[in-house]
Amino acid sequence: MSDVKIFTYEEIAKHNTREDLYMVISGKVYDITAFVDEHPGGEEVLIDEGARDATGPFDDVGHSEDARELLDKYYIGDVDPASQPIAAPSTTNNVSSSSAPQGNALRILVPLVIIAVWVYFRFLA
Known part of the structure; x- marks a missing residue:
């Protein structure tokens, strides 16, 4: 059995820039930094939803099965179930x-x- 890294929402919230971006989807943590330039919907949506739980927006868009499989490539761990979501700092100017x-x-x-x-x-x- 492999050791899975556990992240708190506080740790995840620190990774909120284009150059260092984490995202939570269904309790799993993904380092999507390398995907920012490749995202078909543009980088802005990833940065807006990054550094927090983006399960709702991810599901709302209706991502394909291929997109869901692509997540495996960026998986880095799970969210600590005892951790509480916090508001991620804004990454845009004066917004x-x-x-x-x-x-x-x-x-x-x-x-x-x-x-x-x-x-x-x-x-x-």
């Missing part, structure tokens, strides 16, 4: 530490832009 409204707006805005482009080329171009 509220709550990124939920930004993330929700982005999730709404992107499909609307796609629909608008489709309508333009289908009916107006």
